[in-house]
Amino acid sequence: MKLLRLSLACAAAGLLPGPARAQSADLQTTVIESTGPGEMVSTDTETKITFRDNVRVTGTNMKLTCDYLEVVVIRTGDKSATLGKLDKFRSMLATGNVHMIQGDREAACGRAEVLPEQEKVVLSETPVVVDRDQNTRIAGEKITMLRGQRKVEVEKPVLTAPPLKDLGVDKTPAPVEAPKKP
DSSP: OOEEEEEEETTTTTTSSSSSOOOOOSOOOEEEEEESEEEEEEEEEEEEEEEEEEEEEETTTEEEEEEEEEEEEEEESTTEEEEEEEEEEEEEEEEEEEEEEEEEEEEEEEEEEEEEGGEEEEEESSSEEEEETTTEEEEEEEEEEEEEEEEEEEEOOEEEEOOOOOOTTTTOOOOOOOOOOO
16 A cells, blocks of 8 residues: 655645634644555646545645545746745645535535635535535535635535524415404
8 A cells, every 4th residue: 555645835725715714823734645656747837746546635724535636836946856846836636525624614526626826616526515604505516616705606506504584474464354343
């Protein structure tokens, strides 16, 4: 069984955008592990790192598991170096049994794309997001979360939320009695 570990400082911070919440003062290093093969391929400008089989990601206020993970990081420094300096997280693609937990939010889907430069997370292939703090569950064909805009776009949404109080809309009004003659 192979084990590949890679440490990317705060690589997937902000995975599930939402209202600003107090973060731990202690940032945790992001650690990615897998039991299958891993590969790192670099160009002059970026490095693509892939992980296969039982992929587990842990970091500050975040956990992710999936079958396949591809992380793209902007590369800086000596272009002739075999392993350049990994400078900035560009994107992340997780596929196969994707399960993410961040704070009170949890998401499950077949495919998740994290695009920090666009401040966007796109969940597809039967996505579901549960917010335990709000006691809500949203599902649909595709869920796009836009960080900083407090906006979520859902194709063919199904929202499950706490019950509303009875507004009396379906109640039959009491008959109005005619005034009695003396």
